[in-house]
Amino acid sequence: xxxxCFGERRVRQIQRALQRGKLTLLCLFLTVIVLRGTIGAGxxxxxEQDFDEIRHRLLPHRSLPQRALVEQQPDxxxxxxxxxxxxxxxxxxxxxxxPPRDPNVPYSLGPKIFDWDKQRAAWLHRHPExxxxxxxxxPRVLLxxxxxxxxCENPVGDHYLLKSIKNKIDYCRVHGIEIFYNxxxxxxxxxxxxxxxxxxxxxxxxxxxxxxxxxMDSDAMFTDMAFELPWDRYAxxxxxxxxWNEMVYDDKNWIGLNTGSFLLRNCxxxxxxxxxxxxxxxxxxxxxxxxxxxxxxxxxxxxxxxxDQSAMVYLLVTQRDRWADKVYLESxxxxxxxxxxxxxxxxxxxxxxxxxxxxxxxxxxxxFVGCKPCGKFGDYPVERCLKQMDRAFNFGDNxxxxxxxxxxxxxxxxxxxxIRNETSNPLDVKDELxxxxxxxxxxxxxxxxxxxxx
Amino acid sequence: xxxxxxxxxxxxxxxSSLPTARASGRSRRRQIKKxxxxxxxxxxxGLVTILVLRGTIGVGxxxxxxxxxSDQKVVEDIDRILRExxxxxxxxxxxxxxxxxSNSTTFAATNVTTAATATDxxxxxxxxxxxxxxxxxxxxxDHPEFPSWIAxxxxxxxxxxxxxxxxCDNPIGDHYLLKGTKNKIDYCRLHGIEIVYNLAHLDxxxxxxxxxxxxxxxxxxxxxxxxxxxxMDSDALFTDMAFEIPLSRYDAHNLVIHGYPDLLEQQSWIALNTGSFLLRNCxxxxxxxxxxxxxxxxxxxxxxxxxxxxxxxxxxxxxxxxDQSALIYLLIxQQDRWSDKVYIENSYFLHGFWxxxxxxxxxxxxxxxxxxxxxxxxxxxxFVGCKPCGSYGDYPxxxxxGSMERAFNFxxxxxxxxxxxxxxxxxxxxxxxxxxxxxxxLEFKDQLNLQAKVSIG
Numbered sequence: 041x042x043x044x045c046f047g048e049r050r051v052r053q054i055q056r057a058l059q060r061g062k063l064t065l066l067c068l069f070l071t072v073i074v075l076r077g078t079i080g081a082g083x084x085x086x087x088e089q090d091f092d093e094i095r096h097r098l099l100p101h102r103s104l105p106q107r108a109l110v111e112q113q114p115d116x117x118x119x120x121x122x123x124x125x126x127x128x129x130x131x132x133x134x135x136x137x138x139p140p141r142d143p144n145v146p147y148s149l150g151p152k153i154f155d156w157d158k159q160r161a162a163w164l165h166r167h168p169e170x171x172x173x174x175x176x177x178x179p180r181v182l183l184x185x186x187x188x189x190x191x192c193e194n195p196v197g198d199h200y201l202l203k204s205i206k207n208k209i210d211y212c213r214v215h216g217i218e219i220f221y222n223x224x225x226x227x228x229x230x231x232x233x234x235x236x237x238x239x240x241x242x243x244x245x246x247x248x249x250x251x252x253x254x255x256m257d258s259d260a261m262f263t264d265m266a267f268e269l270p271w272d273r274y275a276x277x278x279x280x281x282x283x284w285n286e287m288v289y290d291d292k293n294w295i296g297l298n299t300g301s302f303l304l305r306n307c308x309x310x311x312x313x314x315x316x317x318x319x320x321x322x323x324x325x326x327x328x329x330x331x332x333x334x335x336x337x338x339x340x341x342x343x344x345x346x347x348d349q350s351a352m353v354y355l356l357v358t359q360r361d362r363w364a365d366k367v368y369l370e371s372x373x374x375x376x377x378x379x380x381x382x383x384x385x386x387x388x389x390x391x392x393x394x395x396x397x398x399x400x401x402x403x404x405x406x407x408f409v410g411c412k413p414c415g416k417f418g419d420y421p422v423e424r425c426l427k428q429m430d431r432a433f434n435f436g437d438n439x440x441x442x443x444x445x446x447x448x449x450x451x452x453x454x455x456x457x458x459i460r461n462e463t464s465n466p467l468d469v470k471d472e473l474x475x476x477x478x479x480x481x482x483x484x485x486x487x488x489x490x491x492x493x494x
Numbered sequence: 495x496x497x498x499x500x501x502x503x504x505x506x507x508x509x510s511s512l513p514t515a516r517a518s519g520r521s522r523r524r525q526i527k528k529x530x531x532x533x534x535x536x537x538x539x540g541l542v543t544i545l546v547l548r549g550t551i552g553v554g555x556x557x558x559x560x561x562x563x564s565d566q567k568v569v570e571d572i573d574r575i576l577r578e579x580x581x582x583x584x585x586x587x588x589x590x591x592x593x594x595x596s597n598s599t600t601f602a603a604t605n606v607t608t609a610a611t612a613t614d615x616x617x618x619x620x621x622x623x624x625x626x627x628x629x630x631x632x633x634x635x636d637h638p639e640f641p642s643w644i645a646x647x648x649x650x651x652x653x654x655x656x657x658x659x660x661x662c663d664n665p666i667g668d669h670y671l672l673k674g675t676k677n678k679i680d681y682c683r684l685h686g687i688e689i690v691y692n693l694a695h696l697d698x699x700x701x702x703x704x705x706x707x708x709x710x711x712x713x714x715x716x717x718x719x720x721x722x723x724x725x726m727d728s729d730a731l732f733t734d735m736a737f738e739i740p741l742s743r744y745d746a747h748n749l750v751i752h753g754y755p756d757l758l759e760q761q762s763w764i765a766l767n768t769g770s771f772l773l774r775n776c777x778x779x780x781x782x783x784x785x786x787x788x789x790x791x792x793x794x795x796x797x798x799x800x801x802x803x804x805x806x807x808x809x810x811x812x813x814x815x816x817d818q819s820a821l822i823y824l825l826i827x828q829q830d831r832w833s834d835k836v837y838i839e840n841s842y843f844l845h846g847f848w849x850x851x852x853x854x855x856x857x858x859x860x861x862x863x864x865x866x867x868x869x870x871x872x873x874x875x876x877f878v879g880c881k882p883c884g885s886y887g888d889y890p891x892x893x894x895x896g897s898m899e900r901a902f903n904f905x906x907x908x909x910x911x912x913x914x915x916x917x918x919x920x921x922x923x924x925x926x927x928x929x930x931x932x933x934x935x936l937e938f939k940d941q942l943n944l945q946a947k948v949s950i951g
Contacts, residue, residue: 130926150931189923191669198668199661206691221676245935422571454659456694462620466715482639486686
């Protein structure tokens with residue numbers, strides 16, 4: 041039909057033209073593809089992006105369970121009525137909280153105070169109902185811990201934080217210690233592990249009745265409920281940390297001490313220490329640069345931004361004359377106990393020893409360094425961390441439950457069983473560890489702040 | 495251009511198809527050669543294609559990116575751990591385990607018409623004690639270093655709360671349990687109150703809301719120095735940090751509970767609220783607990799008791815017996831025995847139902863100040879029906895969680911201002927400074943009155 045239309049020759053010419061056209065089109069297509077693959081065709085993307093997109097669409101993408109709570113937007117109606125005509129209650133607007141601080145101006149935790157010891161002594165004198173010592177060897181202690189105000193990324197993280205705070209509530213109730221649990225970021229520049237510095241300073245200044253502030257990380261648990269700290273040993277010192285003198289001053293090892301659990305006396309020396317400690321902390325360039333300095337100065341330190349622990353080692357080594365005489369590096373018991381060498385031995389400890397020792401035989405504190413139960417990724421496998429945290433919690437909890445006649449069925453189990461039958465004369469029965477009415481709690485007389493005004 | 499003169503040449507193959515023996519051999523060779531050529535070209539093209547593809551997509555990516563893998567692994571790990579954890583928890587729905595002599599659950603009669611038979615007569619919380627007041631008095635006399643009052647002469651109070659030992663079904667529930675615990679720690683630190691937070695099922699038969707009974711009894715008997723035990727639900731938050739419970743009002747009473755006497759007369763099932771109450775450490779309280787417990791044991795007893803309670807209390811839906819309805823029923827049916835020592839408090843919110851309160855916080859901040867404890871500035875905001883830990887509550891989850899956040903921040907502001915901070919909005923955890931730092935911080939402390947007005951942006 042075509043032949044009749046166009047004539048044979050014409051048809052062949054057309055066929056040839058078509059074939060050439062096909063060839064041309066094919067070559068053009070190939071060129072475009074190659075160019076797109078190498079140079080990229082702008083908004084048309086690259087084959088790699090295509091591939092990723094296809095994969096994401098086809099494979100079910102599993103993500104961690106979503107949180108139900110989304111931060112609500114400011115309620116415009118209520119806030120406008122509250123601020124209409126009133127003076128602004130906040131010193132800075134929300135956006136102004138993080139103005140780019142001039143890096144030449146050194147960071148400061150607050151206005152420098154020079155006479156804190158005098159101010160504090162005067163206050164204590166005016167308020168005899170709020171003493172700083174319950175008994176000659178029993179100072180008033182405030183245990184401080186905290187965690188992020190946001191829900192944990194790990195869905196079981198908050199549960200472990202809850203168990204951890206219950207563990208601390210129990211120890212502190214038995215020993216007459218007060219607790220402050222922090223859920224606020226007081227200074228955005230000192231975020232992360234540095235957040236404890238502005239918090240500690242604020243608490244020291246707001247609570248002159250507190251003699252010792254005991255900072256404890258949220259991933260540290262009490263595993264010896266009967267151990268009372270040897271307060272008389274620390275009378276000449278202002279800072280007590282777990283560590284070894286040789287490792288800090290001779291080796292300059294970045295893990296020569298641990299700032300996950302330490303005692304700080306409420307005095308001028310401590311305020312000065314905090315001021316000297318803080319400069320490596322501010323987020324950003326300062327912290328990164330400081331990290332490099334610390335890595336090159338300290339032994340075995342990996343490369344990462346400055347952390348408070350390394351900065352403390354650096355401070356003690358470089359300014360030894362100024363600070364070291366008031367710093368006690370405690371290694372006689374586990375004020376901080378690295379979990380890796382402790383958790384597998386709990387059964388052995390139960391068999392051979394008893395609570396009240398605080399050291400390698402029955403550690404006071406088991407500290408889950410590197411586990412990060414609240415986040416998604418720690419330095420150790422999630423399963424080992426969580427299982428061992430359960431065991432450590434139960435190990436400590438058993439000492440509390442035995443006061444009431446119970447114990448966990450096993451170190452891995454949440455279930456409890458009776459170990460002591462009830463009687464109609466409960467007061468004749470003494471709990472084995474004597475924790476119900478311990479000697480070290482005898483003098484502690486908590487007061488009602490609303491009444492005393494402290 | 496004459497095309498006519500062009501000679502039409504037949505295509506080459508036609509020419510070579512002239513049949514000779516040599517020609518066929520040659521043609522086969524040519525075919526083989528052609529096949530080889532085609533093959534060469536094919537291989538060459540194939541190579542070029544692979545090279546190009548590798549350059550663009552990358553063959554390594556066909557296996558899958560490392561990121562998604564490790565993410566997936568963590569998620570699987572956590573899922574597996576959660577399954578293991580939950581499999582270790584006490585089975586709430588299973589029948590009770592082996593019974594000790596004092597804890598049998600024999601069900602009295604099949605034909606139940608009265609409340610007496612809908613309880614387990616054989617169940618007891620523990621061996622009966624009849625002289626607890628005397629035992630306690632002796633002990634206190636023997637131990638002057640553990641008096642029943644604290645500095646300032648205020649009676650010693652022990653706040654008791656708790657939650658189930660396993661992680662919440664809803665992860666956000668654990669976060670609010672944590673915040674609720676911090677809230678209780680703050681109030682108790684300010685008021686010299688000690689806390690016990692329970693995470694154990696002490697008595698499997700009395701699980702759920704009944705779990706507080708064996709816990710309270712155990713604590714009363716172990717801590718004779720405690721004058722009052724204050725039970726508080728984990729979903730109740732302190733919202734007035736300055737309010738002091740007027741304990742002197744209760745010198746002649748042993749149980750202080752929020753409720754409405756007129757509702758009690760009408761036998762309404764919400765006449766009282768057992769989410770926050772005070773119980774004195776004395777013989778009367780032990781007797782009350784013993785009288786209260788029988789409707790509690792899991793299984794047929796609790797079910798049957800539930801039916802009795804629904805029949806007798808106004809407005810009660812049909813479900814198993816709960817401790818609140820049981821207490822109301824007890825106080826109604828044995829009024830002569832108990833009511834003279836029960837103080838039904840409603841002049842302040844020892845328990846404050848959240849629905850009517852949470853939306854008014856901004857108004858309260860504007861008009862009133864802490865320390866009032868009543869509808870102007872509620873002492874306790876109790877999130878009844880929210881169940882943030884479980885999967886199903888009576889209210890939409892978002893509303894509950896948003897309101898709990900507001901209540902928490904409302905209370906937290908009263909604590910943070912001691913340090914010069916405050917939440918910018920009740921809905922947000924972010925805080926800002928409300929007061930410049932000074933070199934004389936104790937002057938502010940001396941001036942600080944917990945009951946002073948709070949301001950907020």
